[in-house]
Each structure stands twice: as C-alpha cells, then as structure tokens.
Amino acid sequence: MSGGALQTQGLTRRFGTFTAVDKVSLSVAEGARHALIGPNGAGKTTFVNLLSGAIPASAGSVALLGEDVTAAPQHARVRRGLARTFQVNQLFAELSPREAVVLAVSERAGAGGTWWRPVSSMPALRGEADALLDLVRFPIAGRDGRTGALAYGRQRLLEIALALAMKPRVLLLDEPAAGVPPAESREVLEAVSALPRDVAVLLIEHDMDLVFRFAERITVLAQGAVLADGEPNAIARDPRVKEAYLGTMEVGVGEVGHG
Amino acid sequence: MRVLLHALPWLAAIAAYFLMPEQLPLLSSIAIAALFTVSLDLIVGYAGVVTLGQAAFFGAGAYTAGLLAQNGWGEPLSGLLAAAAVATVLGLITAPLVLRSGALAGLMVTLGLGLMLYEAANKAAPITGGADGLQGVEVWPVLGVFRFDLYGQTAYLYSLAVLFILFWLAKLIVASPYGLSLRGINGNPRRAPALGVPVKARLTAAYALAAAYAGVAGALLAQTTAFVSLDALSFQRSADGLLMLVLGGLGSLYGALIGAAAFTLAHHALSEASPIFWQFWLGIALIALALFGRGGLMGLLRKLLPRGAGS
Amino acid sequence: MAAAITVLLDGVASGMLLFVLSVGLSVTLGLMNVVNLAHGAFGMVGGYVCVVLLSRAGVPFVPSLAAATLAAAALGWVLERLLYVRLYGRDHLDQVLFSIGLVFVMGAVADWLMGARQQLIQLPEWLSGRVEIGGIGLGRYRIFLILLCGVVAAGLHFGLVRTRFGARLRAAVDDGVVARGMGLPVGRIFSLTFALGSGLAGLGGALGVEVLGLDPNFPLKYLVYFLVVVAVGGANSVIGPFVAAILLGVLDVAGKYWVPQVGAFVIYTAMVVLLLARPDGLLAKARS
Numbered sequence: 001m002s003g004g005a006l007q008t009q010g011l012t013r014r015f016g017t018f019t020a021v022d023k024v025s026l027s028v029a030e031g032a033r034h035a036l037i038g039p040n041g042a043g044k045t046t047f048v049n050l051l052s053g054a055i056p057a058s059a060g061s062v063a064l065l066g067e068d069v070t071a072a073p074q075h076a077r078v079r080r081g082l083a084r085t086f087q088v089n090q091l092f093a094e095l096s097p098r099e100a101v102v103l104a105v106s107e108r109a110g111a112g113g114t115w116w117r118p119v120s121s122m123p124a125l126r127g128e129a130d131a132l133l134d135l136v137r138f139p140i141a142g143r144d145g146r147t148g149a150l151a152y153g154r155q156r157l158l159e160i161a162l163a164l165a166m167k168p169r170v171l172l173l174d175e176p177a178a179g180v181p182p183a184e185s186r187e188v189l190e191a192v193s194a195l196p197r198d199v200a201v202l203l204i205e206h207d208m209d210l211v212f213r214f215a216e217r218i219t220v221l222a223q224g225a226v227l228a229d230g231e232p233n234a235i236a237r238d239p240r241v242k243e244a245y246l247g248t249m250e251v252g253v254g255e256v257g258h259g
Numbered sequence: 260m261r262v263l264l265h266a267l268p269w270l271a272a273i274a275a276y277f278l279m280p281e282q283l284p285l286l287s288s289i290a291i292a293a294l295f296t297v298s299l300d301l302i303v304g305y306a307g308v309v310t311l312g313q314a315a316f317f318g319a320g321a322y323t324a325g326l327l328a329q330n331g332w333g334e335p336l337s338g339l340l341a342a343a344a345v346a347t348v349l350g351l352i353t354a355p356l357v358l359r360s361g362a363l364a365g366l367m368v369t370l371g372l373g374l375m376l377y378e379a380a381n382k383a384a385p386i387t388g389g390a391d392g393l394q395g396v397e398v399w400p401v402l403g404v405f406r407f408d409l410y411g412q413t414a415y416l417y418s419l420a421v422l423f424i425l426f427w428l429a430k431l432i433v434a435s436p437y438g439l440s441l442r443g444i445n446g447n448p449r450r451a452p453a454l455g456v457p458v459k460a461r462l463t464a465a466y467a468l469a470a471a472y473a474g475v476a477g478a479l480l481a482q483t484t485a486f487v488s489l490d491a492l493s494f495q496r497s498a499d500g501l502l503m504l505v506l507g508g509l510g511s512l513y514g515a516l517i518g519a520a521a522f523t524l525a526h527h528a529l530s531e532a533s534p535i536f537w538q539f540w541l542g543i544a545l546i547a548l549a550l551f552g553r554g555g556l557m558g559l560l561r562k563l564l565p566r567g568a569g570s
Numbered sequence: 571m572a573a574a575i576t577v578l579l580d581g582v583a584s585g586m587l588l589f590v591l592s593v594g595l596s597v598t599l600g601l602m603n604v605v606n607l608a609h610g611a612f613g614m615v616g617g618y619v620c621v622v623l624l625s626r627a628g629v630p631f632v633p634s635l636a637a638a639t640l641a642a643a644a645l646g647w648v649l650e651r652l653l654y655v656r657l658y659g660r661d662h663l664d665q666v667l668f669s670i671g672l673v674f675v676m677g678a679v680a681d682w683l684m685g686a687r688q689q690l691i692q693l694p695e696w697l698s699g700r701v702e703i704g705g706i707g708l709g710r711y712r713i714f715l716i717l718l719c720g721v722v723a724a725g726l727h728f729g730l731v732r733t734r735f736g737a738r739l740r741a742a743v744d745d746g747v748v749a750r751g752m753g754l755p756v757g758r759i760f761s762l763t764f765a766l767g768s769g770l771a772g773l774g775g776a777l778g779v780e781v782l783g784l785d786p787n788f789p790l791k792y793l794v795y796f797l798v799v800v801a802v803g804g805a806n807s808v809i810g811p812f813v814a815a816i817l818l819g820v821l822d823v824a825g826k827y828w829v830p831q832v833g834a835f836v837i838y839t840a841m842v843v844l845l846l847a848r849p850d851g852l853l854a855k856a857r858s
Contacts, residue, residue, distance in 0.1 A: 078455050090453075092446040095439075103443045106436040107455040118434035125436070162454065309663045356846055362662060363605065364845050367797050371845065374794055375838040382835060494790065498670050505667060539678035545671025549664045550656055 005030045005170045005200035006051065006082070011060035013046055020046040022224035023060065028170065028202050035203040035211045038221035039244055044204050045087065047221065048174050051202075052084045053077045065169060083168035085159045087175045093148030097138060097158045100147060101129035104165035132161045136191040153184025157191050170200045177207045189213065212236070220244065268516050272419055276412075283411035284484075285527055290418035291479045293519035295496075296503040297422075297429055297512060298472030303501070304510035305433055306465040307445030308357070309366050311497050312373025313473050315353075316346040318492030320474025322380065325393045325487035333399040339421065339478050346474025350467035358462050370494070377492040392488035396481060407483070414483035421479060425472060429512055432468070441465055442510075502541065505548045508557025517556050572706050577827050578820060583712040584781055585819020586719030589812050591774030591792070592799035593726065594646075594767020596811045599800050602658055602760055605665040608672040609771060609796055610789030616642040616772025617784040618680060621689045631694045635776050642772020647765035654764065655757070673789045681786040689784040711780060718777070722770070727808040739763060795822075798841045 006028040013021040021043045028034045038044055049055045051062060053074040061070045069077050092100045102119060105128045106112050119125060133143060136157045142150060147158065156176050163171055177188050189210055195201055205211050211218065211232075218235045220228040222244045228235055235241055275286055295317055302308050320342035327338050353372055357365045380387045387393055400406045405413045432438050444451045444458050451458055481487045490496065499522065507518020530537040548555070595609040616638035623629040623637055649672075657665050697714055700707040730736040741749045742756050750756050775784070782792065798818055803811030818840070825836035 075452050075455055075457075078453065084453070086450075086453075090447060090450040092443050092450065094446045095442060099439060100443070103436075103439050103456075104454045107440065111436050112440045112456060112461075113437055115432045115435045115437035118431060119436055119439055120434065122436070166455065303663065309666060311666065356842065359846065363599070364801065366605065366662060366666070367801055368842055368845050370797070371794065371838050371842040375835060375842065378835045378838055382831065501663075501667060501670075505663075509663075535678045535681045538674050538681075542671040542674030542676075542678060545667045545674065546653070547671075549660075549668035549671065550653070 004028055005032065005065060006202065007063040008051070009061045009063075011047070011050055011062060012058045013043075013050055013055065014058045020224055021050060024221070024224070024226055025060075026219055026226065026229075028200050029217075030169075030200055031197055032200045032202075033214055033216040034201065035205060035215035035218045036221060037205065037208075037211055037218060038227070041223075042221040043224040044221055045174070046224075048084065048172055048204055051172060052082065078166055081167070081169035082172070083163040083166040083170070084172035085156075085163045085174055085176060087178060089152075089155045089159060091147050091155055091158060091162075093146065095147055096144045097133065097147055097150070097154075097161075098126070098129055098143040100158065101132055101161050101165055102126060104162045105129050105132070108166055129165070132164050133158075135164065135194060135196075136161045137187065137194070151184060153180045153187050156180055156188050160191055160195075164195075164199075168199055170202070171195065173201060173203045173205070175205055176203070177205060177210050185210075268513065269423060276415060276419075280410065283415045285523070287411055287415045287418045287483050288480075289520050289523045290415065290422045291476050291483070292500075292503060292523050293516045294418075294422050294425060294476040294479065295473055295500050296507065296515040296519045297426060298469045298476060299500045299504045300510065300512060300515045301429060301433075301472065302465055302469035303504060304515075305438065305445065306441045306462055306469075307448075308462060308466065309362070310357070310369040311366060311494070311501075312369035312371075312376075313469070313500055314492050314494065314496035315373045315376045316349060316470040316473035317477035317480075317496060317500075318376060318380065318487075318489075319349050320346045320477030321481040321487045321491040322387060322393065322477075323474070324478035325396045325481035326386070328396045328398050328482065328485075329393060333397050335398055335401050335417070335482050338398070338482060339475050342474040342478030342481075343471040346470040346477075347467050349474075350470025351463065354463040354466040357466065358459060373492070373494060373497060377489060377494070380492055381489055387487075387489075390489060392486055393481075394486070396485040396487065398482045398485060407485070411483070418479050418483060421475065425475065426512060426516070429472070433512065437461070437464075502545055502548070506544070506555050508555030511557045514555055514557030517560075521556060573827075575706050576708070577824050579708055579712055579716075581820030581823035582816055583709075583715040583719075583819070584823055585816035586716050586723070587774055587778050587781060588795055588799055588819050589815035590719050590722055590770050591778065592771075592796040592815060593808070593811050594764075594769075594771050595796050596800040596803060597763050597767045602654075602764070604654060604657055605662050605669065606654075607666060607669040607793060608676070608789060609669075609767075610775075610792050611673050611676040612642045612646055612768040612771040613775030613778065613792070614676065614680060614784065614786070614788040615645055616769075616775035617689070617779050617788065618684055619772070620776035621684075621691055621779060621784065624691055631697070635773060638776035639769045639773040642775070643765045643769025646768020646771075647761060649768075650761050650764040655760075658760075677786040677789065684786070686786055689779060691779050693780060715777060715781070722773070723808060723812050730808055735759075735762075794837060794841055798837070798844060801841070802844045 004027045008024055008026045010023045010025055011021060012019065012023050024047060036044055036047070046055070050057050053069070053072060057070060061068055063069065064077060064080055064082055067080065069080065095103070102125050106125050109125070111122070111125065138154065138157045138161060142154060147155065150158070160173070160176065173192065176192060177185050180188055192203070192210070192214055203211065203214060215232055218230065218232055219226060220235060220241050227244055228238050228241050272290070276283070279286065295313070298316070299313050302310060302313070323342040323345040324338040327341055332338070356372070357368050359365070381389055383389070398407055401413060401417050405417070407413045440451070440456050440461050443454070443456060444461060448458060477491055480491065503518040503522040504515060505518070506522055507516065508514030526537060529540060554561070591610070591613050594612070595606060598604050598606040598609065619641045620634045620638040623634040624631060629637070653668070657668055693711060697711045700709055701713070730739065738749070738754050738759055741752070741754060742759050775788070778784070795818060799811050799815045803814035818837070821840060822837055825832065829836070
C-alpha cells in the first residue's frame with residue numbers, strides 16, 4: 001500500500017480473551033473524507049483509541065503520513081499531525097471558548113511556556129483562535145462566556161476548533177453529532193462540511209444522515225473486523241452491511257436526508 | 260474607573276501607614292500573610308495542586324534569611340533572593356514527589372514533607388535554635404539607607420514594596436500563555452495533554468514559583484521581626500494560608516490580598532479575647548467556606564462591582 | 571535481647587492501637603473518597619469520654635471503653651448525616667478545609683471543656699504492672715491491648731468476608747454506581763460504616779490515653795500515623811491496614827527507643843517514602 005495519511009496493518013487489540021479489534025487494515029488517503037461505521041459494540045471506539053495512542057495495540061501497526069507510530073505516545077502523535085475530538089465532551093468548563101482555543105493555539109505555536117507577557121499583548125494568538133472559531137461557525141456572541149454554560153452543540157463546535165488548532169493533517173472525529181439535539185445538529189454538520197480539504201478526516205459516527213452526506217468512502221466494522229469497505233453507494237447496497245444493521249438501523253441511499 | 264479599582268488596595272495600604280502608626284507591626288504581618296497567600300493562590304488556585312505543606316517553603320525562606328543575617332550577612336535584598344533561591348530549589352526537588360502520584364497521595368506527600376522539615380528544624384537545634392527559635396538576627400538597613408526602626412515603619416514599607424512588586428509579577432504571569440495553560444490543566448488535566456500541554460513540566464514550574472514566593476514571604480518575616488521560630492514551618496501556617504485563600508476567593512490575586520487582611524485582622528481581634536475562641540471560630544469559618552462555596556469575599560465583591568473589574 | 575523483646579511487644583501493642591484508630595479512615599478515604607483529616611477527632615472524643623467516666627464518675631474501665639466507643643460512633647453518625655454527606659464527590663480542597671475546620675472546632679471545644687493539659691487515667695489493678703514470662707517483664711496493659719485489638723481485627727475481617735453487610739460494603743467499595751444500580755442502599759451503608767469507623771476510633775482513643783496521651787492536639791498529632799496506615803494498607807481488606815499499622819507501631823517505638831534524637835522524623839520519612847513507593851492500592855482507587 002502506498003503512503004496514505006493514516007494506515008493500519010492488522011491492527012489488533014485484545015482485552016483478556018475478548019478481541020475488541022481484530023486485524024483491521026485500513027487506509028485513509030490524504031485529504032480523504034472517510035467514515036467508519038458499525039453497529040454498537042463493533043469496536044469503533046477502541047479502534048480510535050488505538051489510532052490516537054490512548055491505548056496500546058496488542059498486534060499490528062499504525063502509520064501516520066508514512067511513518068510508523070505504533071509505539072509513539074499520544075502527544076507525539078499529536079505533534080506529527082494527528083488530532084482527535086472526544087466522544088464525551090472533554091472541555092475546559094471554567095475557561096471561555098476563546099481562551100480554550102487560544103490555549104490550544106499557543107501550545108501548538110510553542111508559546112505555552114511564555115510567562116513574561118500577557119496573552120492580551122499577543123494579537124496573533126487571538127487572531128488565529130478567532131479564525132478557527134469562525135471556521136467552525138462558532139457564534140461571536142458566545143466566545144467570552146463560560147464554556148460550561150454552553151449548549152451541547154456549541155461545545156461540539158468548540159471541540160472541533162480545538163482539534164483544528166493543532167493544525168492536523170489527519171483529524172479523527174469521534175461521533176461529533178452524538179448527544180446533540182436535532183435543533184443544533186445542523187450547526188455541527190455545517191462545521192464538519194467546512195473542514196479544510198487538506199486535512200484527511202476519519203469520521204466515526206452513528207448518524208447515517210451525516211455519514212452519507214459527508215463521506216466519500218466508508219468502512220464498516222462489525223465484531224471488531226472490517227466487514228466492508230468502499231464508496232457510499234456500494235456500501236448502501238451491500239447485503240452484508242444490511243444484515244449487520246438489520247433491525248437496528250435502516251441503511252439506504254433512498255433514505256438519505258430523512259434518517 | 261478600573262485603574263482606580265486596581266489602585267484601591269495599595270492606596271488603602273499607604274493610608275493605613277499614616278492612620279495607624281501604632282499598628283505598623285500588624286500591618287507588616289498582613290503584607291507578609293498576603294504574599295504567602297499569593298503563593299498559595301498560584302499553586303492551589305491557578306494550577307489546582309492542593310498542598311498542605313506550603314509552610315515548608317515559608318519556613319525554608321525564613322531560616323535562610325535569618326541564618327544569613329545571624330551569621331554576618333544582614334543585607335536584606337540579597338537575603339530575599341537567597342531565600343527565594345533556596346525555596347525554589349526545595350520546590351524543584353519536591354515537585355516530582357508531589358506530582359508523581361495521584362492527587363490524594365500528592366496531598367499527603369505535601370503534608371509529610373512539611374512535617375519532616377518541621378521536625379528536622381526542631382531537631383537541628385544547634386543551627387536553628389530549635390523550639391527557642393533563631394536568636395541574634397541582625398538585618399542591615401534596606402538599600403543601605405533605611406534602618407529597621409522600633410516602630411516598624413521601615414519594616415512595613417519594605418514588606419509592602421516587596422508585596423507590590425511580586426503581586427504585579429504574579430498578575431503578569433497568570434495573564435500570560437503560561438498562566439492560561441495552568442488554568443487549562445486545573446480545569447481538565449486529562450484533556451490538556453491532548454492539546455500538547457506538557458502537564459508535568461508546567462506544574463513543576465508552578466510549584467517552584469509558588470515555593471519561591473512563599474520563601475520570600477518567610478524571609479520578610481525573619482528580617483522584619485529579627486526572629487525565626489518553628490511556627491514558620493508549622494502545619495498551622497499552611498492551614499491558615501489555605502483559609503486566607505478561600506476566604507478571599509480562590510484563583511483571584513486580589514482575593515488573596517483581601518483574605519489575608521481579613522484573616523489577620525480577625526485573628527488579631529479574636530485571639531486577644533482568647534486563643535480558644537479564635538480557634539473555634541476559625542474552624543467554623545473553614546467548615547462554612549467548604550460547604551457553602553468558594554467565591555469568598557472576592558466573589559461577593561464581584562457581584563457588587565462592574566463586570567471585568569479585578570480578576 | 572530483653573530490650574528488643576520489650577520494644578517489639580510495645581511496638582506491636584501500639585501498632586494494634588493504631589490499627590483500631592485508623593481502620594475507619596481507610597473506609598472513609600477508600601469507600602467515600604473523602605479526605606477526612608478529622609478522623610482523629612473521633613479518637614479524641616472517645617478518649618475524653620473514657621477519662622471523664624473513669625476518673626470523675628467512677629465507672630469501671632471496661633464499661634467506660636464501651637461508652638467511649640458508642641459516643642464516638644453516635645457523633646460520627648450524626649456528623650455524617652448532617653455534614654459529611656454534603657462533601658461526597660466534592661473536590662479535595664473542600665474536604666481538606668472542612669475537616670481541618672472540624673478538627674479546630676472539636677479541639678477548641680475540648681480545650682474549653684477539659685483544658686489544654688495532658689489527661690491521665692488510673693488503670694484498674696488487673697491491668698497495671700508487669701508479668702514475668704521467661705524472665706522478661708511484659709506490661710499487662712500491652713498484652714491486654716494486643717488481645718483486645720486482635721479480637722477487633724479478627725472480628726472486622728470476619729465481618730467483612732462472611733456477613734451480608736460485609737458483602738454489601740465490599741460491593742459499594744468496588745463500584746458505588748453499580749451497587750446503587752443493584753438496589754443496595756449505598757447511603758445507609760456509608761452512614762453505618764462511618765459510624766462504625768468513628769466508634770472504633772473512639773475505642774482506640776480511649777485505649778490510647780495510657781499509651782499515646784490525650785490533649786486537644788491529639789487529632790493533628792497522630793494524623794500522619796493514620797494517613798500512613800491508610801496509604802500503605804489499602805482499603806479493600808482488613809489485613810492490609812493491619813499489617814501496615816503493626817509495622818508502623820514497631821518502627822515508631824524502635825525509633826524512639828534507639829534513636830531518640832531523630833524522633834518523629836523517622837515516621838514522616840517513612841510516610842513519604844511509602845507513599846512514593848506504593849501510591850496505588852487504596853490511593854489508586856480514590857484517585858479518580
């Protein structure tokens with residue numbers, strides 16, 4: 001396989017006798033819009049944790065931009081261009097959204113150790129932070145309030161802005177729409193669609209509406225292994241996929257936009 | 260309006276100098292307590308590392324300055340620097356021990372280290388004077404000009420000047436990207452590394468910085484009273500500091516000033532009646548603050564003052 | 571040789587005492603994840619109740635011990651229901667402030683009622699003096715301590731492993747959320763356990779008047795000892811804290827006997843070293 005943005009070879013994770021992720025080989029191309037779907041318990045979350053380095057792999061390898069990072073810790077992968085959002089919000093409740101993004105930007109820019117000048121005297125940090133919040137269409141009015149008081153959908157937007165502040169080449173979006181009330185989910189969808197094209201995105205999602213609108217390629221995981229991999233149309237027609245989801249979810253091109 | 264608010268505590272401190280000439284030693288002790296509370300605010304309020312042993316650094320600074328002056332080097336400013344240096348080194352040595360394990364074990368390590376140092380000073384009586392305290396501390400005039408007088412005029416203005424400078428340095432630090440990263444770590448220690456924040460290094464620096472501040476506060480006490488006792492290292496001092504901090508309001512440097520002033524004045528008034536009486540009400544205050552919120556006096560003030568003032 | 575045996579016996583006796591005093595704290599810390607620096611105050615209360623009954627009211631020693639235990643348990647139960655229950659799940663700083671405040675208040679009250687001086691008690695005849703065993707003089711009270719505390723420890727171990735309450739308690743320790751989901755009255759289990767731990771501390775305080783002394787400073791003076799027992803021993807068994815307490819007792823007595831110039835330094839050093847060497851066990855559980 002040639003050097004994609006993110007590649008796994010036979011990636012496996014066992015917990016005791018239970019194999020959560022079973023020899024998964026996946027390739028995310030540069031600038032891809034790739035989605036990873038699968039019924040509950042298919043091993044999606046474990047797989048993301050293996051990719052980001054939150055947990056070590058039992059076997060197999062992970063390559064990021066052609067370099068083997070199987071043994072690299074989380075923050076080293078972040079530095080090499082892999083960023084992720086979290087499924088459950090992991091934000092800074094007491095900081096304002098703007099402060100949180102400024103923090104992320106200043107750390108990426110290597111300014112995090114600067115103690116001798118106030119943030120307010122560093123307009124570049126604030127400018128970049130605002131640009132990122134603009135990119136995810138975070139409303140200007142809410143940028144200085146408490147993050148803890150934000151609506152759930154807004155917190156998801158901030159979550160994406162924080163990941164983008166890392167200037168990633170590969171972005172893992174772990175269920176960005178999960179738990180977002182329908183009224184706010186359009187905001188999240190728009191933010192995801194507006195992601196820069198030079199960033200490869202791997203979307204892990206339950207919301208089929210979002211997946212089929214967004215993805216140009218879909219990988220289906222079932223019982224820890226790859227069940228199918230291909231273009232959205234082919235996946236939607238694949239009988240094995242239908243079977244895997246049978247009774248749990250309706251999958252079909254015809255339903256896109258209504259699901 | 261905002262400039263006036265920022266100037267207010269300092270104007271009050273200078274006014275107190277003229278209005279209460281008999282109470283200058285009390286005012287000095289407020290300034291020193293305020294600096295100690297600022298040190299606790301940096302590590303507890305901003306960085307979120309709870310410590311029960313901050314007195315270790317206060318005492319280390321006090322003994323450093325006291326021993327220097329006792330042994331023939333009474334120059335006060337270099338004494339402060341030496342105290343800061345010793346406390347910083349002590350902070351850097353102990354930080355990995357405190358930060359290594361979980362929050363709870365770290366908390367107990369701070370307690371254990373504080374008690375260890377107290378006991379060491381107690382047993383090292385030939386050097387520290389043990390329970391009798393360090394006698395014969397002779398401090399030279401500040402800048403070679405201002406002699407420490409009987410009324411405590413020099414002592415107060417000297418303490419106030421040091422507090423003023425270090426307070427504004429602390430203001431600068433908490434407003435910097437570094438200060439922001441501390442608040443981020445405090446808010447969500449698990450998420451911060453995912454943004455590339457080197458948590459251990461940042462907290463170690465904060466711990467050492469707070470240690471240096473506490474060391475300078477201790478040195479001020481040694482120099483202005485020409486005496487160091489084991490009290491400087493006591494658990495009581497660490498606990499008092501935490502109370503001043505929460506009384507004023509956690510994570511607000513002005514709160515540290517207000518809390519220290521309120522605490523010291525209350526202590527002065529109540530313990531004159533009876534030390535037991537003081538201890539009782541101190542305990543009640545701690546319980547009430549723990550159960551009913553952290554804003555402290557600063558939280559109250561914020562509700563009364565215009566938005567954005569004094570954070 | 572004789573000195574070594576005396577030191578060992580004294581050490582084991584004070585270790586047993588420490589165990590009874592501290593075991594409740596390992597529950598508060600491990601089960602409820604509450605940094606309770608006021609644990610020793612319940613020991614102090616037990617001590618004073620015993621002193622007052624024994625010396626002023628003329629009640630015999632054993633009933634005085636029982637009354638001390640019950641009084642401390644009752645106080646623990648009331649404080650848990652009224653105050654501690656509000657601190658579950660709060661952060662450590664609140665718990666630290668609260669419990670230091672409680673120590674100050676209880677110390678001030680003790681000082682006001684009983685004065686700042688060390689309290690003394692007159693042990694009954696049958697517990698005073700020494701017995702000769704194999705040519706070595708052993709204090710009767712030390713032997714009594716070892717036997718009584720041994721029975722308490724065995725009872726606790728048995729209770730935790732064999733009884734229904736023990737099983738529920740262990741379930742609540744392991745996972746409070748799951749235990750609640752299974753319909754266990756976790757709140758009631760907490761209250762009862764807190765009261766039991768406080769009562770045992772009261773018993774320890776009463777037994778300890780003769781060995782550890784008693785004054786309003788008691789809760790802070792021995793705080794480090796309690797914390798070491800908990801930190802080293804862990805929360806999920808009785809055996810862990812028991813072994814830790816015995817080791818600590820022997821180390822402390824031996825240190826004071828052979829290297830008095832170093833004094834309490836030994837214990838504080840041991841605490842820090844042990845905390846660093848073994849930050850898991852209880853503390854790993856309580857960390858989250």
